[in-house]
Amino acid sequence: MIRNRRRPAAVVAGVAVSTLVLAACGSSGDSAEDANTLTFLVDNTELSVDLAEALASAFEAQNEGVDVQVETRPQGGEGDNVVKTRLSTGDMADVFQYNSGSLLQALNPAETLVPVTDQPFVDNLEDVFRQAVTIDGEVYGAPFGTAMGGGVLYNRAVYEQLGLEVPQTWDEFMANNAAIEEAGITPVIQTYGPDATWTSQLPVLGDFHNVAAEEPDFAEQWTAGEAKFASTPAAAAGFEHLQEIHEAGYQNEDFASAGYSDGLEMLASGEGAHYPMLTFAVPEIVAQFPDQAQDVGFFALPGDDAATNGLTVWAPAGVYVPVTTEGDKRELAMDFLGFIASPEGCDAMTEVASPAGPYLVEGCTLPEDVPQAVQDLQSYFEEDGRTTPALEFVSPVKGTSLEQITVEVGSGIRSAQDAAALYDEDAKKQAQQLGIEGW
Amino acid sequence: MATVIHSAPAGQASAPPAPERPRRRAKSQYPYWFYLPAGVVYGVLFLVPTVIAFYFSLTRWGLFSQEFIGFDNFVQFFRERALVTGLKNSLIYGVLTSALKVVLGLLFAVMLTSQIIARGWLRSVVFFPVLVSTIGVGITFVVLMDPQEGLINEALALVGIDGPGWLTDPDLALYSVALVDVWKGVGLATVIYIAGIVSIPRDYFEAAAMDGAGAWQRFRNIILPLARPATVTVIILSLIGGLRSFDLIWAMTRGGPGFSSDVIASVIYKQYQAGFWGLSTAGNVILFLAVALIVVPLFWALNRKQVEM
Numbered sequence: 001m002i003r004n005r006r007r008p009a010a011v012v013a014g015v016a017v018s019t020l021v022l023a024a025c026g027s028s029g030d031s032a033e034d035a036n037t038l039t040f041l042v043d044n045t046e047l048s049v050d051l052a053e054a055l056a057s058a059f060e061a062q063n064e065g066v067d068v069q070v071e072t073r074p075q076g077g078e079g080d081n082v083v084k085t086r087l088s089t090g091d092m093a094d095v096f097q098y099n100s101g102s103l104l105q106a107l108n109p110a111e112t113l114v115p116v117t118d119q120p121f122v123d124n125l126e127d128v129f130r131q132a133v134t135i136d137g138e139v140y141g142a143p144f145g146t147a148m149g150g151g152v153l154y155n156r157a158v159y160e161q162l163g164l165e166v167p168q169t170w171d172e173f174m175a176n177n178a179a180i181e182e183a184g185i186t187p188v189i190q191t192y193g194p195d196a197t198w199t200s201q202l203p204v205l206g207d208f209h210n211v212a213a214e215e216p217d218f219a220e221q222w223t224a225g226e227a228k229f230a231s232t233p234a235a236a237a238g239f240e241h242l243q244e245i246h247e248a249g250y251q252n253e254d255f256a257s258a259g260y261s262d263g264l265e266m267l268a269s270g271e272g273a274h275y276p277m278l279t280f281a282v283p284e285i286v287a288q289f290p291d292q293a294q295d296v297g298f299f300a301l302p303g304d305d306a307a308t309n310g311l312t313v314w315a316p317a318g319v320y321v322p323v324t325t326e327g328d329k330r331e332l333a334m335d336f337l338g339f340i341a342s343p344e345g346c347d348a349m350t351e352v353a354s355p356a357g358p359y360l361v362e363g364c365t366l367p368e369d370v371p372q373a374v375q376d377l378q379s380y381f382e383e384d385g386r387t388t389p390a391l392e393f394v395s396p397v398k399g400t401s402l403e404q405i406t407v408e409v410g411s412g413i414r415s416a417q418d419a420a421a422l423y424d425e426d427a428k429k430q431a432q433q434l435g436i437e438g439w
Numbered sequence: 440m441a442t443v444i445h446s447a448p449a450g451q452a453s454a455p456p457a458p459e460r461p462r463r464r465a466k467s468q469y470p471y472w473f474y475l476p477a478g479v480v481y482g483v484l485f486l487v488p489t490v491i492a493f494y495f496s497l498t499r500w501g502l503f504s505q506e507f508i509g510f511d512n513f514v515q516f517f518r519e520r521a522l523v524t525g526l527k528n529s530l531i532y533g534v535l536t537s538a539l540k541v542v543l544g545l546l547f548a549v550m551l552t553s554q555i556i557a558r559g560w561l562r563s564v565v566f567f568p569v570l571v572s573t574i575g576v577g578i579t580f581v582v583l584m585d586p587q588e589g590l591i592n593e594a595l596a597l598v599g600i601d602g603p604g605w606l607t608d609p610d611l612a613l614y615s616v617a618l619v620d621v622w623k624g625v626g627l628a629t630v631i632y633i634a635g636i637v638s639i640p641r642d643y644f645e646a647a648a649m650d651g652a653g654a655w656q657r658f659r660n661i662i663l664p665l666a667r668p669a670t671v672t673v674i675i676l677s678l679i680g681g682l683r684s685f686d687l688i689w690a691m692t693r694g695g696p697g698f699s700s701d702v703i704a705s706v707i708y709k710q711y712q713a714g715f716w717g718l719s720t721a722g723n724v725i726l727f728l729a730v731a732l733i734v735v736p737l738f739w740a741l742n743r744k745q746v747e748m
Binding site for chain 1: 499501504506515520521581585586587604606607608609691692693694695696697698699709711712713714715718
């Protein structure tokens with residue numbers, strides 16, 4: 001009993017002490033800030049950190065006395081939380097990397113970011129990227145890394161061994177799959193493990209070139225709330241393709257638990273033949289499986305018509321300056337963005353990571369010896385009309401549960417038609433949140 | 440957590456022998472203003488945000504703007520198919536984990552209060568999982584439960600059983616997580632029960648021994664009824680914990696595959712992640728009301744019977 005009686009006092013004392021500690025923490029913090037120091041927040045993928053470090057040290061070498069400190073945050077939804085929270089509390093790093101396109105829109109750039117429209121480097125940006133970081137007429141960022149293609153990474157050794165040709169239509173693709181399965185190789189790699197559910201979206205998102213080929217106004221009407229995935233056959237096709245793959249049993253046996261790196265390994269080793277993916281996986285394949293990297297090629301997701309076959313392009317992420325970066329620091333930050341969007345910046349990035357596609361900055365070049373998959377990707381850029389930016393770069397409306405929905409379709413839990421309707425419903429929330437008319 | 444461990448044994452100690460209670464009430468050694476610092480912290484960090492949350496649940500709330508939209512968020516939340524699954528899953532999860540913790544906790548407690556070898560060590564072993572980080576437990580079990588390479592299915596394969604996809608089968612995922620939750624939480628229930636059983640006066644057992652009662656009769660007629668306050672504590676605590684559980688589910692399945700193991704809390708979290716802060720707050724208000732509607736009447740019913748006894 002005696003011990004029991006003492007406890008309340010101890011608790012009160014404990015709380016008092018911890019409040020004092022908290023208060024003490026609050027008052028220290030941001031003293032001694034150096035105008036020549038920039039903090040640079042990037043996501044914590046190995047690639048992003050490598051690129052950021054390379055840019056930081058190249059910029060430091062060019063500007064004496066400047067110190068760029070790279071900070072990291074988680075990827076995906078958790079990272080979105082960090083970025084949004086830090087922006088809304090005025091606690092953002094001096095410059096930060098974040099998605100371009102529809103996700104950028106959700107940061108409310110007009111109030112949170114400094115426009116770079118007047119900066120000289122903006123003239124050097126390619127249209128695809130400039131559009132992806134332009135909101136209400138103001139440009140906001142510099143490109144972090146290269147453009148990417150969304151399509152199918154495939155194993156060329158398997159294709160050679162079985163005498164297959166790169167498919168131009170969905171039917172040809174499925175015929176290839178049948179032949180690959182006969183040879184005892186997994187035709188389509190899918191990875192729905194807890195950290196890799198995002199990979200399930202590629203068959204839908206990467207199909208947008210085919211959607212736009214058939215319905216050129218889809219993006220506009222989708223934004224206006226007039227066109228829907230469920231009621232547009234070309235748009236619902238992505239979901240249906242995923243369902244077909246599942247029903248044909250073309251997935252790897254462990255698709256439900258496999259992770260992203262498992263998928264890359266299966267592809268590089270030739271255990272699996274196709275992996276619907278963004279080409280940003282190429283640098284990682286090169287780093288992890290240097291001997292097999294030349295076996296990995298790339299083709300755009302095939303649609304109904306061979307004549308309109310082409311590539312869905314992802315603009316790179318951007319580097320932005322929040323409004324909380326002020327005075328001299330803001331100028332330094334602008335210089336840093338200018339450096340990132342310059343040939344020197346591109347070269348600094350090329351040095352640490354093999355490019356996943358073309359840089360969207362005038363004057364930037366790719367090295368001669370780019371990996372096979374990137375060469376394949378380049379060929380789409382060389383012809384007019386064979387590339388289309390992904391839907392998320394031409395419309396602010398993107399549902400947030402797509403990855404769960406595509407996992408359901410790819411696992412046979414939900415039918416393609418039902419999934420398309422559910423995605424329409426999902427996108428509605430985003431549109432309403434952004435205050436877009438027609439939803 | 441800490442308060443739970445402290446208050447529970449004290450509650451049990453006071454319940455069966457009645458005269459103790461008034462004596463403790465009468466004499467508080469410290470004046471009430473000693474509670475002020477705690478009161479301020481509680482008010483600022485808990486009460487005020489709770490009240491504000493009720494307002495924000497009626498707005499469309501983004502980074503810098505908020506717009507009053509009445510009950511639209513609630514309408515939207517109830518139209519969402521994921522929420523209906525979430526609500527159902529939360530109930531299944533809460534009831535299942537709570538029931539298993541009561542049964543297993545009581546069994547362990549009976550075993551650990553009897554004269555067995557290495558009793559102290561066994562008590563630590565049972566309590567140990569409570570001390571481990573939930574996320575750590577979650578990640579560990581994700582590895583163990585891997586359908587192809589996990590230790591569990593490999594062990595089953597040795598005896599010729601083809602193990603299921605514990606976390607990848609949409610019909611099974613929620614139950615697998617619930618079982619891990621029980622593994623992790625049963626230690627706490629056991630400790631509460633041990634305290635309850637130990638505080639039963641020895642006289643009852645001696646009297647029963649004189650009458651020649653066997654082990655089963657001692658359990659059925661002495662331990663079970665007299666450990667009732669402990670049962671109430673375990674049920675209430677684990678039910679509340681189960682209804683609002685989030686961390687373990689998030690670490691193990693993220694609500695997947697698809698939406699099949701989503702609970703209310705994970706649905707709310709996903710809305711928050713997506714930047715739908717008003718909608719997410721509305722979800723929290725719903726969760727608050729749901730927990731209150733289930734637990735308050737239950738608490739009342741359980742405690743009323745206790746007084747009658």
